Amino acid sequence: xxxxxxxxxxxxxxxxxxxxxxxxxxxxxxxxxxxxxxxxxxxxxxxxxxxxxxxxxxxxxxxxxxxxxxxxxxxxxxxxxxxxxxxxxxxxxxxxxxxxxxxxxxxxxxxxxxxxxxxxxxxxxxxxxxxxxxxxxxxxxxxxxxxxxxxxxxxxxxxxxxxxxxxxxxxxx
Numbered sequence: 001x002x003x004x005x006x007x008x009x010x011x012x013x014x015x016x017x018x019x020x021x022x023x024x025x026x027x028x029x030x031x032x033x034x035x036x037x038x039x040x041x042x043x044x045x046x047x048x049x050x051x052x053x054x055x056x057x058x059x060x061x062x063x064x065x066x067x068x069x070x071x072x073x074x075x076x077x078x079x080x081x082x083x084x085x086x087x088x089x090x091x092x093x094x095x096x097x098x099x100x101x102x103x104x105x106x107x108x109x110x111x112x113x114x115x116x117x118x119x120x121x122x123x124x125x126x127x128x129x130x131x132x133x134x135x136x137x138x139x140x141x142x143x144x145x146x147x148x149x150x151x152x153x154x155x156x157x158x159x160x161x162x163x164x165x166x167x168x169x170x171x172x173x
Contacts, residue, residue, distance in 0.1 A: 004045040010038060016161040017046045020139055026160030027118065028140030030103065030151060033165060039143040040101050046141060047097065055096030055138075059089055059114075061105055068113055070134060071127035083130065090117045091134035103142035104149045111152050114140070118158045 007014065016029045034038040047056035059068075068137055070088030071097070077084045086149065090098065098105060106114075115121045121137040140158070144151060156162060 001048065002041055002045050003017055004049045005041075007042050007045055009040065013039065013042055013163045016163050017042070017104070017141070018049070019161065020141070021046070021049055024139050026139070028142065028159040029161045029163065030140075030142045030156065030159050031163045032146045034147070035145050043099055043101070043141050043143050046099075050097070054148075055093055057089055057096065057098055057138075059095040059098055059100045059106075061071055061107075061108075063089060063107075065109065065113070066109055066127070067171045068071065069123050070125040070132075072130055075077055085125070085130065085132060087134055088123065088125070090114065090123045090136040090138070093138040094122055094135045096138055098140050100142045102144055102148065103155075104144040104146075104151045108152070111155055115152075115154050115158060 004014070012028075013031045013033075016031070018078045020026050020029050031039045031043065047054070050056070066088070066090050070086055073084040074085035076086070099159060100114075113123070117136040117138070118140065121135065122133050123136040125134060142151065142159070
């Protein structure tokens with residue numbers, strides 16, 4: 001993995017991430033930039049400047065609702081004979097960072113669950129006769145290519161820093 005300090009340029013995005021590292025109450029950082037600019041590399045390198053053991057969880061674009069919020073782990077439940085709850089991506093990011101690449105392409109249902117978790121600091125898991133509340137207080141780091149569309153306003157409203165997208169911020173060499 002490339003170290004955060006090894007990344008050249010992207011000064012505004014780096015400053016935004018450093019501010020988030022010292023003040024998680026900002027909620028998150030969104031970095032819009034063109035394909036190939038290094039925004040995803042920078043976002044992943046951010047994990048290296050956080051305290052050791054801080055969760056850094058990447059959210060895949062095609063995430064299912066069960067994987068996002070959690071549910072019953074069917075395989076483990078059948079093996080043990082006792083219902084086993086599987087935590088979702090949102091609760092796995094608790095106390096750390098939820099990283100979403102291509103944020104503007106994320107399914108609207110997933111965006112709604114993320115917004116709810118960011119507002120409440122927890123996620124409600126209701127599946128197959130199960131009803132549990134899991135903590136899900138995290139910092140959101142999102143990257144996207146503005147040519148792919150915009151990020152939902154409700155999600156942008158929950159993030160403290162949106163790095164401005166300008167030609168100067170197009171970091172491709």
